[in-house]
Amino acid sequence: MTKFEYAPAPESTSIVDLKSEYGLFINGKFVAPKGGKTFVTINPANEKILAKVAYASNSDVDKAVIAATEAFKKTWSRTSPSERGKYLYRIARILQERAREFAVLETMDNGKPIRETRDIDIPLAAAHFFYHAGWADKLEFAGVGSNPKPHGVVGQIIPWNFPLLMLAWKVAPALATGNTVVLKPAETTPLTALLFAEVCQQAGLPAGVLNIVTGDGATGAYLVNHPGIQKIAFTGSTQVGKGIARAISGTSKALTLELGGKGANIIYDDAAIDEAVEGIISGIFFNQGHVCCAGSRLLVQESVLDEVTEKLKRRMSLIRVGDPLDKNTDLGAINSKAQLEKIHELANSGDSEGAQRWSPECELPGAGFWFKPTIFSGVAQSHRIAREEIFGPVLSILTFRTPQEAIEKANNTPFGLSAGIWTDKGSKILWTAQRLKAGVIWANTFNKFDPASPFGGYKESGWGREGGRHGLAAYVKVAK
Template sequence: MTGSSSGSGTSRALGYAPAPESRSVVDIAPSYGLFIDGEFTEPADGGTFKTVNPATEEVLCEVSEAGAGDVDRAVRAARRAYERTWSRLPGSERAKYLFRIARILQERAREFAVLETLDNGKPIKESRDVDVPLSAAWFFYYAGWADKLRHATGGLPAHPLGVVGQVIPWNFPLMMLAWKVAPALACGNTVVLKPAETTPLTALLFADVCRQAELPPGVVNIVTGAGETGRAVAGHPGVDKIAFTGSTEVGKAIARQVAGTGKPVTLELGGKAANIVFDDAAVDQAVEGVVSGIFFNQGHVCCAGSRLLVQESVHEEVLAALRRRLTTLRLGDPMDKNTDIGAINSAGQLARVRELADAGEAEGAQRWSPACELPGQGYWFPPTVFTGVSQAHRIAREEIFGPVLSVLTFRTAEEAVEKANNTPYGLSAGVWTEKGSRALWTAARLRAGVVWTNTYNRFDPASPFGGYKESGYGREGGRHGLDAYLAPDGPDRRGHLGSGTGPGPGAVLEDFR
C-alpha cells in the first residue's frame, strides 16, 4: 500500500506525485445557524458544536445544535409552507424548482465535492465522481416526476403526506439529502431535515442552493444537531411522516417512538452483505468488485460487501489476487486526487471499527492488512481482511461500517445462499459467476433488496434501493421511491391522518385534479 501523503509511494514503480485538490473553492464561515423558513437563524434553545476534518482533526467551524423549540419552529415553518405554497403549486411548477436545484448542484459541483471531502474524509475522487453527480441526478430524476404522479399510482388519486421529518447519516451527507429531499418535494411535501452531527456542512451549503433556486421559504428546513435533535424531529406531533437512514439500532428506536401514532415511516438501515464468488467467476473482475464493495468510502456504506463468500476451489486464487490488488491502493490525504482510501469519519467510528477488528482477532480469525503507513493526525484505519472467519464470529454478524472484510468459504450454491441469508439484515448482496442461469438462481434466493451480479455498489436515481428484514422498509429511487411520500388513496385510507394536523387545504395534488 502506498501512503500518498507520506511520499512513500516514490519507492514504488507506480508512485504518483501528490495531486491535491484546492480547497480555495469553498468558503467556510466560522459558524452556522439553523436554516428555518428560508433564513439562517440562531438556535433559541440549543447550543453549538464543532465539526472537524477527520483527516486532520482540524476544526472546520461551529454549527448550531437545534433544541426541541428550534425543531418546533422548523416544523411550523414547514407546515405554513406546505399549506400556503408548496402543496398548492401545480406539479409542473414544483418540477421546475427541482430542475433548478439539480442545475445549481451541477454548477457548484466542485464546491460541494471539496466541502464534502473536508467534512467527511472521503477521497475527493469519490465525492467528485459519485456523491455530487448522483445528488444532482436525483433531483433531476424526481423533478420530472412532480407533474406525472398520477401515472405513478396507476391513475388512483393520491395526496402528499404533509410535513416530512428526515434524518440522514454521515456516510454520504449530500447524497442522502438528495435521496430524501428530492422525492419528498416532488410529491408536494415540505421537509425538516436533520443532517448527521459529524457532517453538517454540505446540507448547510444546500440551504444556499435553495435560496439561489428561490425555493419558497419553509419548503426545506435544515436543523443541525445530534441524536437528541433527531428524536425531536421524529417525535414532533406536527411531523406527518418520518424517513430515516442510519443504524438499525436507531431505526428500531424510531419505529418504537412512532408506534401507535399512525405516522408512516420508511427506514433504510444497516447491512452485512455477502459478496458471493463462484468458481467460474472472472477473478480479476470479481476482485475489483470485492475491493470496491468493501473499501469504497472506507466501508462506510450500509450496503458494503462486508462478507466475502468464496467457493472453496478458488479460495487461494481469489485471496492471492485480492491481496495483490490491495497493495496498490493508496491511503492518505482525501483531497489528493489519487487517493483511494480516505479517513474514518470520526473518532467514535474509529473506536468501533478497532473494537470489532480486535474482536475478530480475539475470536481466532486471521487478520491481514497491506503494508501501510497511516498519517499521524486524523482518524485512520488500514484496509483489513480477515480469513478463517466462521459464521459465529462477531465480524461475520455485526455491521462494522469500516474497511474490514470477512472472508468465508462455501462448497455448493445452496450453502452460499444459506450463509448469505444467515443474517438479520437484508439490504444487498453480490454474485460473481459467468453462468447466467446460476446468477439468476442465486439472485432469486438471496433475501436482499438489491442484488448486484458481476458488479457492486452501483446506484442510480431510477433504481429502487432498500432492504428486507432488519435493513428496514420502503424503497428510495425509481417509481418505488415515490410511495414513501404519497398517500395513494388519501391519508385517511387506513383511518389515520398522521399527526392529526392532516394535510393542508391544497392537499390534493394539482397533478391529480
C-alpha cells in the same frame, strides 16, 4: 525519483468559502439557534475544526416544523406539480454548477476521498434531483396507487456516510411528491446540507419548503416525536431505526427506514476473477466501508479461495490510503473517533475469535482517524465479524462449496440489504438472485447506484425503497 511514485495531487480548497459559524435554515433564512448553543464539526483527516454549527433547541425544531407546516398549507400544496418539478430541475442544475465546491466541502467534512465525492456523491445527488423533478407532474403514472397525496410535513434524518447524497435521496422525492421537509443532517457532517440550503435560496425555493436543523441524536429524537410531522424518513443504524419504529408505534406517522446490512458477496468459481476482485474491493473499501450495503461478507467458492485471496491481497496493496483531498487517494479517513473505536473493537473481536487478519503495508497519517484496509480469513458464520455490521474497511472472508450453501450462508442474517453474485453463468445468476433475501443485488458488479434504481432492504435492513418509482410510494398517501 527512481521509481514511478505519484506525487501529491491535492485538490485546492480555495473553492470553498468556509464560514466560521453556521446557523439553522428555517423558513428560507439562516437563523441563530435559540440560546445560542453550538457544536463544532471537524475534518476527520486532520482533526482540525472546520466550523461552528448551530445546535437546534427544541423550540428551533418547533419553528422549523411550523415553517414547514405553513409552507405546505400556503405555498407548496398550491404550487402545481409541474412548477414543483421546475424548482427541482433548478436545484439539480445549481448542484452541477457548484459540484466542485460541494465535492471539496464534503471531503473536508466527511473524510472521504475527493475522487469519490467528485465522481460519485455530488453527480449522483444532482441526478437524484433531476430524476425526481420529472416525476413531480407524473405521479398518477407511477403505479403507487390512485390519487396519491402528499403526507404533509416530512421529518428526515440522514447519516454521515454520504451526507449530500442521502439528503438528495430524501429531499428530492419528498419535494417532488408535494411534501415539505424538516431535515436533520448528521452531527459530524452538517456542512454540505447547509451549503445545499444556499442552493435552495439560489433556486428560489419558497421559504419553509425545506428547513434544516443541525444537532445530534436528541435533536433527531425530538423531531421524530414531533406531533407536527406526518412522515419520517430515516437512514442510519438498525438500532436507532428500531427505536424510531417504537417511538411512533402509537401514532399514525408513516415511516421509511434505510438501515444496516451485512451484505454477502458471492464469488462462484466460474466468475470473471479479476473483475470480481475489483468488485470485492469496491464492495468493502468504497467510502472506507462506511456503506450500509457494503459487501462485507465475502463468500468464496472453496475451489477458487486461494486464487481470489492472492489476487485480492495483491490488489489491496495498491490501495492508496491518505489525504482525502489528494486526487489519487482511494481510501480516506474514518469519519469519527467513535466510529474508529467501533471498528477497532470489532476487528479485535475477529482476532480473539480466531480469524486471521491481514492488511497491506501502508503508512497512515499521524493526525486524524485512520484504519488500514483489512481482511479476515478463516471467518466462521458464528464470529461477530461475520454477523455484525462493522461499517469500516474490514472484510470477512468465508467459503462455501455449493450454490445451496452459498444461499444458506448469505441469507443467514437478520439483515437483508444487499448482495453480490459473481459468475459467468447467466442461469446461475438468476437462480441465485431469486433466492437471496436482499433488496439490492449486484450481479457481476457492486456498489452501483442510480436515482432510477430502487434501493432498500429486506428484513431488519429497513422499510420501503428509495429511488425509482418504488421510492415515490414512501412519500404519498393512497387508499389501501
